[in-house]
Amino acid sequence: MTVLFADVVHSMDIARLVGAERLREIMAQLVKCVNSVIQRYGGTVGSFTGDGVMAIFGAPTALEDHAIRACLAALAIQEEAKQLAVEVQTRDDVELLLRVGLNSGQVIAGEIASGPFGYTTIGEHVGMAQRMESVAPPGGVMLSASTARLVDGVAALGEPEVVRIKGSEEPVPARQLLGMNQHRGVKRAESNLVGRRWEISAVAGLLDRAVDGHGGVVGVVGPPGIGKSRLVREVAAMAAQRGVEVFTAFCESHTSQVPFQVVTRLMRAATGVEGLESEAARAIARNQFSDAEAEDSLLFEDLLGIGDPSASAPRIDPDARRRRLTAMVNAASLATETTAVYVVEDAHWIDEVSESMLTDFLTVVPQTPLLTLVTYRPEYRGALAQVPGAKTIALAPLSDSETAALVSGLLGPDPSVVGLGQMIADRASGTPFFAEEIVRDLADRGVLQGNPGAYMSTAEAAEVSVPPTLQATIAARIDRLDPKAKRTLSAAAVVRSRFGSDLLDALGVDPVVADLLAAQLIDQVRFTGQPEYVFHNPLIRTVAYEAQLKSDRAELHRRVAAAIERQTARSLDENAALIAEHLEAAGDLHAAFDWHMRAGAWSNNRDITAARVSWERSRRVADALPGEGPDRIAMRIAPRTALCATDWRVHADDSGVRFEELRELCALAGDKTSFAIAIGGPMAGHAQRGEVRDSRRLASEQMALFESIGDPSLTAQAGILAIGIKAQTGDLDEVLRWAQATTDWADGDPAKGNLVVGSPLAVALSLRGLARSWFGRSGWREDFDQAVAFAERSADPLTLAVTVSWVYGMGTWNGVLRADDAAVGTTESALQTAEASGDNYAVVMVKWLLGCVLLLRDSEGDQHRGLELLTQIRDTFIQQRILLAEIPVLDVYLGREQARGGDRDGGIPVIRRSVDDMSTRGQVGYYIAATGVLVETLLSRGAAVDLEEAEAVISRLEAAPAEASVIRDIWVLRLRALLARANGDKSGYLDCRGRYRALATSLGFEGHVAWVEAMP
Ligand SMILES: Nc1ncnc2c1ncn2[C@@H]1O[C@H](COP(=O)(O)OP(=O)(O)OP(=O)(O)O)[C@@H](O)[C@H]1O
């Protein structure tokens, strides 16, 4: 235990100056402050000695960290005194200063049994504390050697000094207390650990391996109160003893839907930014990630919630954002050489986004020196419970003898408690928390008298009733609280598992925490600054939450929402999801709906999964609302629209039902616009998966809807994807119509409208150029040039990617353009733009284009690079399940390279299959040139069957549904010429070649002009 002694400097002088009456008043005020400080830190106020105060920490209840608590209390007392001194100075014009002295010593059990302040034989310790007080500088705190030793490391101490004390011959060593280091909370008083030896040594073994650089993941699973958190705390203590840092994040039941909660908390803890001002926090984070690119740092700060409000968040594709954050966290973990323990507590309440990010993170853990512990209850079956390579520790109930040991430790050796102990052990059935709660319950009720670990029973076991379950036991204890304390606990249960009194204040609850601390329903975890508390166990929170009247709880939720809104006015979007949760729990469904939608909109550019969680919540709220008015239908439509439109981005496979619901709702409300936008989702989904016919059907439906709505701006902006599909399927007349309408609507302004892409005009011009070249109309070249110029100027990665793909991808593929230096240069710089933005989709698209363009070049180096790029991009398509419709084209390129490399027998079937594929899927826009490649490759092999097949393939092309396409005409001419030559039909060859040359020249198709020049 540690004794604290505080006294006023020169109190006699003060009395003389202000009079005894006033001095008593001042002292009363001082004592009041001091008392509350001492209580806050778990001390007990002792007898008064005139103008001083004595307090004891660590007795009668043992506290492991009594010295630390006493130091914190001493500093807090000086703070309070300083404030009071200001008042006294102005009013009485005297200086009020305090001295504080501390001393620690052993207490022998039994010495203090005679009541709270029967400290007769510990007078010696008190005497030393008093002497320390007498040599402390005014306003300062002096520690005896024994206290100094106990807080070394956590406290900032002055140089060791030797002081002379009145009435004592020998000088004694002492040190001044200057302050406390950043302190990670004070450990609670706990029952002695029983059992769990095997579990602890298993984790100790893994910690050893982590120290050696081979990290691991441990799942700790078991029912409530079985000891998961306790096991983790034991591990943490063991780690701390070895100098290993431990970072913990708790998942919470109320916030399980709030995205990023857990990752954010864990990262805040691990980076050490918790509790810092955002500027200081940024400096620390930057220091740790000094290698990171500027933009990555911004993303990371945004995640930690310490972003600079004046800097705009980077514009970045949400998937890319998630990937980059994960990559950053992983890279930092891989680079770290310091062993640490990460703890994720109560994973059964984790939010979806944190869950998936952590799962990614856990895959790299084995290559790092990090040990990660995840605790969860058995009902959790999520990803964190199934990490490959993770060890699982399932905590079984304690054995009978272990339970008996635990109970007897709680009760003590008095013969009167033996019978009761037996009953408690039976009832607790191996759940340690149950045993603890029964004992507390009995002590509350006065059945047990005395102190923890030294009780006496006033009743026979047979006469004592005990609530049947752990929950009921806790409920009974809560029920007995004084109304104010109970109200505090109720409010705290609504807030979150970690709470400060400031938020409770904001709720209009007058917080009474002392009783709750004493009853061990809550523990204090932060002593410096604004104190913070946690529930002793999540179950207590659950019971405290559920014990309330629904209406009371709703009111509290409403006030929490309002308080958060007030307190975080500058980061409302970030807190929208949390506010929505509380409002929903409060039953304010309309308001909750709006906040969920706001949260969804905010997350849309940050994390699509998070956004969808919010929309899903909005949907549920809207569905739960009563009535059938137009407002409600609109509310049911809005989140469904957002969900349907983004289903493809998360590869949702359950989208059909919702889409049909939306169709009905939109029909009911006459809301064509929402429905038209929502169609974009399944349409894109089909397109990405390569289901071209389905995507074409929906594209037609969508365009028809847009046209019937008759809003040119909507059509121009939202129709971009549908029209792209039409270009692929050879419906170039529709493409031309849309492109013309969009060009007219944009009226020369490339920045107009940015719903889907940054510059609809640039994309429209590229597609008009494509359509014009398809039909052999003039103006395509100007369109292409202008499209590229606008796209480059827009600097929007997606605009640029789409535009250059239409211009150079289709242009060179059809033979309209050549893969010249300009094409390569423009594509390369588009890739740079895309990569810098992190827009994953744009990057993939431009890489794909660059590969194609390079393969059409003459230089071997270019071809080599092109082949590498395409091989790589093919894997990307498949892994990310995007752009699968492009695979046949890609395979045509790859098949041709294979044949060109000498393996014709291998390459031809690849090309043939791809061409057939395109024909089945109706990819008319791609099919023509692909047929050309097939014929050329067949002719290069030149067997009789090849020539026959070439003839058949050309005939099929002539019959293809590509009416009025000069692209088809020019390719047919080219292929007919090549076939005639292969057949030895000289005049046929010359005739076809002549017509081919004439057409190529008249159309100005550079690719074909070059090819015809190369024909002998
Ligand atoms: N082996 C043990 N020996 C002594 N006390 C124990 C032991 N295991 C757990 N306890 C005590 O039981 C109480 C409940 O344990 P703990 O909080 O670890 O449960 P939990 O499994 O984490 O429950 P929850 O799922 O509700 O979080 C704690 O006060 C803890 O100190």
Ligand SMILES: [Mg+2]
């Ligand atoms: Mg726990």
